[in-house]
Amino acid sequence: MKIEFRNVTFKYEDDCDLLTDISFVINSGEMTSIIGPNGSGKSTITKLIMGILTPLSGEIYINNTLVTEDNINDFRCQMGIIFQNPDNQFVGLTVKDDIAFGLENKQIERNEMITLIDKYSKLVHMNNFLNHNPENLSGGQKQRVAIAGVLAMETEMVIFDEATSMLDPIGVDEINKTLKMLKKQASKTIISITHNIEEILYSDNVLVINNGTIVAQGKPKDILFNESLLNEAGLDTIETVKLINKLSDSKYESIVSDLWTLTFNM
Amino acid sequence: MNKIAFGQFVNTNSIIHKMDARIKIIGTILFMITIFLVPTNNFYLLGALLVFALILILLTKVQLSKYLKSLKSIVFLLVFAFVFQVIFRNNGTVIYIHYFKFTWNNIVVASFIAAIYLLIRKYLPMKFIFFVLTTVLIIYILGLPMHGAILNQNTIKLSIYEEGLISGSFIILRVLTLILFTTILTLTTKPTELNNAIESLLKPLELLHIKTSVFAMMVSIALRFIPTLFLEADKILKAQASRGVDFNEGNLKAKVVQIISLLVPMFVVSFKKADELAIAMEARGYIPGEKRTKLNEMKLQFSDFIWLFIFVGIFTTYILLRIL
Numbered sequence: 001m002k003i004e005f006r007n008v009t010f011k012y013e014d015d016c017d018l019l020t021d022i023s024f025v026i027n028s029g030e031m032t033s034i035i036g037p038n039g040s041g042k043s044t045i046t047k048l049i050m051g052i053l054t055p056l057s058g059e060i061y062i063n064n065t066l067v068t069e070d071n072i073n074d075f076r077c078q079m080g081i082i083f084q085n086p087d088n089q090f091v092g093l094t095v096k097d098d099i100a101f102g103l104e105n106k107q108i109e110r111n112e113m114i115t116l117i118d119k120y121s122k123l124v125h126m127n128n129f130l131n132h133n134p135e136n137l138s139g140g141q142k143q144r145v146a147i148a149g150v151l152a153m154e155t156e157m158v159i160f161d162e163a164t165s166m167l168d169p170i171g172v173d174e175i176n177k178t179l180k181m182l183k184k185q186a187s188k189t190i191i192s193i194t195h196n197i198e199e200i201l202y203s204d205n206v207l208v209i210n211n212g213t214i215v216a217q218g219k220p221k222d223i224l225f226n227e228s229l230l231n232e233a234g235l236d237t238i239e240t241v242k243l244i245n246k247l248s249d250s251k252y253e254s255i256v257s258d259l260w261t262l263t264f265n266m
Numbered sequence: 267m268n269k270i271a272f273g274q275f276v277n278t279n280s281i282i283h284k285m286d287a288r289i290k291i292i293g294t295i296l297f298m299i300t301i302f303l304v305p306t307n308n309f310y311l312l313g314a315l316l317v318f319a320l321i322l323i324l325l326t327k328v329q330l331s332k333y334l335k336s337l338k339s340i341v342f343l344l345v346f347a348f349v350f351q352v353i354f355r356n357n358g359t360v361i362y363i364h365y366f367k368f369t370w371n372n373i374v375v376a377s378f379i380a381a382i383y384l385l386i387r388k389y390l391p392m393k394f395i396f397f398v399l400t401t402v403l404i405i406y407i408l409g410l411p412m413h414g415a416i417l418n419q420n421t422i423k424l425s426i427y428e429e430g431l432i433s434g435s436f437i438i439l440r441v442l443t444l445i446l447f448t449t450i451l452t453l454t455t456k457p458t459e460l461n462n463a464i465e466s467l468l469k470p471l472e473l474l475h476i477k478t479s480v481f482a483m484m485v486s487i488a489l490r491f492i493p494t495l496f497l498e499a500d501k502i503l504k505a506q507a508s509r510g511v512d513f514n515e516g517n518l519k520a521k522v523v524q525i526i527s528l529l530v531p532m533f534v535v536s537f538k539k540a541d542e543l544a545i546a547m548e549a550r551g552y553i554p555g556e557k558r559t560k561l562n563e564m565k566l567q568f569s570d571f572i573w574l575f576i577f578v579g580i581f582t583t584y585i586l587l588r589i590l
Contacts, residue, residue: 050549081549088539089546093458093490100561105551107559114561135493149550 001063001078001156001189002028003049008058010044018044019212021058026205028063028156031183031190033200033220036209037234042193045209046161049191051076080150081159084166086142087134095121095137095145096130102153120148123185124178140171147178157189158182164196172196197230198238201263208233238263274336274449275456278327282454286570287463290451293577297447300584307436311587312443318580319446328453336449337442341394344441348434355430366408366422376404457489462562477555487543495536502531 003026010019019041026032036042047053048060051072060067062075080102083089092098096117103113121127124144134142143163150158160179164172180202183190192199200206206223208216210233216223223230224241240263244256277283282290297315304311323333383400390396455463465482472478503513506527513524 052545076549077551079549081546083542083546085542087494088542091487091490091543091547091550093486097458097561101547101552102550104558104560105553105556107557109559110561110563113559117561133493134490135497153550 002026002061003157003189004061004064005045005048006059006061008048008055008060010048010053010055017212019048019055022212022214023058024207024214024217026189026191028189029187030204031179031192031202032205032207033192033194033203034207034209035194035197035200035235037195040209040233041212042195042209043161046081046159046191046193049159050079050081078156079159080153080155080157081161082143082146082150082163084162086139086146086166089146090134090142093133094130095126095132095134098134098145099149099152102149106153116152116154117148120152123151123181124148138171139167140174143167143171143175144178147175147182151182151186155188157191160190160192160194162193162195164194164199195235197224197235200224201238208235210234274332274452276328276332276453280325280327280454281569282322282326282450284567284569285454285573286564286566287455287459288467288564289566289570289574289577290455291460291463291467293573294447294451296577296581298444300581301440301444301447303584303588304440305588307432309436309439311584312436312439315580316439316443316446319443319450322450323446326450326454332453333446333449336452337445340441340445344438345398347437347441351434351437352426352430353424355427355433356425358427358429360425361428361431362426364405364409364424364426366405366424367411368408368421372408372410376407379404379407458486458562461486461489462560462564466564479558480554483554491539494539495532498535498539499528499532502528502535 005022005024008019008022009017011017022045034042034045044053048055049062051067051069054069065071067075090098091101099117099121100113103116108116117130118127121130124147126141126144126148129137129141129145134145137145147158147163160175164175167175176199179190179192179199182188183202190203192203194200200220200223203220206216206218206220207214208223208229215233216226216229224237225245227237227241227245230237240259244259247256247259297319301312301315304315323330379400383396387393387396451460461482464485465478468476468478468481506524507513511524511527513528516524
């Protein structure tokens with residue numbers, strides 16, 4: 001699923017601009033991270049892609065087709081979204097019921113549903129919890145169930161809207177592992193919206209947003225090395241990069257290259 | 267308050283557990299009606315129903331203590347109903363007459379006992395039994411022919427009639443049987459199954475263009491969110507307590523303010539949760555009232571028909587007995 005923003009501007013009535021003249025392309029099958037501090041307009045981009053909001057000016061193209069109010073529903077059923085709060089998106093009374101929720105809406109036959117639930121609960125390592133209640137699960141586990149529920153619908157695109165921001169470190173780790181595995185196994189378009197710099201490491205493309213504009217766009221490595229730009233956007237680069245910067249002397253070359261491998265092939 | 271179990275489901279995988287939830291609901295409703303079809307003071311017919319309930323209880327393989335626990339909450343109601351029947355029925359044969367003599371001596375001794383009871387009540391195990399014992403003791407003392415100035419010229423006479431005792435016991439037995447049948451239902455059926463069964467049973471209403479699937483979705487989401495909201499309430503309580511709100515102290519006015527300080531954030535949280543849930547549900551393709559397939563399909567087994575036959579059989583027998 002290819003998504004293209006052309007000079008999109010958005011604001012709520014009588015408010016200052018939330019997004020100003022934004023243009024970018026998200027290619028099909030790629031993983032794109034959108035990073036920025038709180039209130040920078042990241043979530044507004046998701047809402048624009050999902051068609052919950054419509055731009056004030058500019059156009060959004062999905063698969064080279066201009067998005068209008070008439071065709072947004074056709075696109076929307078090809079998008080899955082995982083929200084911030086794992087509790088507020090758990091619909092079913094058990095894990096199994098919750099993964100089935102979207103499938104029931106899609107009117108998928110029962111037997112096929114069982115196969116899909118089995119497949120995707122295994123993918124997120126929740127297959128031993130199928131009959132558990134949400135109260136007995138940790139935040140990370142609940143979020144993994146939400147991911148399985150979205151993946152089971154087999155949409156072309158999955159959006160993670162700050163899916164890790166309400167989790168403890170273990171939960172964050174669980175979700176990031178799932179994301180990495182997803183990127184390897186499934187040829188889905190993934191958009192990850194985050195304010196955690198470490199989460200951009202394994203994406204193909206990164207958009208840095210600040211005050212409603214795109215301040216940088218590129219490969220994660222290039223973004224991470226641009227420390228001053230990240231600082232300007234209220235973000236900080238990862239510790240390894242800081243260390244590498246400090247060590248960039250010829251005699252530490254081998255250590256630096258080792259650190260690189262460690263960071264980007266993790 | 268970190269684990270709130272909703273519903274009382276106990277899994278023992280007995281034949282009652284395997285019974286289709288719809289049959290269980292129909293059975294419970296039929297028995298409720300049957301219990302009220304039993305003619306007043308006919309202990310044989312009611313006893314037969316109680317025996318049937320006990321057989322079902324044995325078949326559920328759930329510990330008896332679970333049933334007793336559900337009866338515990340209505341003990342007060344039962345005793346209240348019994349006492350009222352005994353005091354206010356005044357026809358038939360008198361079996362015992364109790365004279366209350368309000369002499370100074372009696373009143374002082376009775377008040378003394380009552381005061382001791384109230385003081386040590388906190389530390390007593392099995393509060394209810396002690397309450398009954400104290401009450402009986404006070405009533406006995408008030409009946410003693412002690413000397414002393416009589417407060418009231420007339421002694422008060424309490425007559426206990428046979429009729430009162432019989433109808434009191436009948437009411438207790440009736441409520442007891444009723445509670446046992448409903449407890450069997452709730453102990454052996456998961457809330458999810460109950461909800462699915464209710465949805466399935468209400469399906470005929472769709473002919474009247476009432477969207478039962480929406481209703482069932484509402485119930486299921488309510489079931490899903492009760493524990494979450496409890497946790498949320500707990501968090502707010504703790505947050506308020508840490509800022510100095512004492513929920514146990516204060517007069518009525520202070521209490522009202524405290525409750526408002528809990529209710530307002532609770533409303534805000536609930537609305538926010540509902541809003542986010544609605545967006546999440548919509549994002550996963552839920553359209554209210556639209557046709558959906560079901561993961562949990564309910565299928566009637568042969569044994570379910572046998573159970574239904576038994577339940578309807580008992581029901582019709584009681585109707586026939588009532589008519590003939």
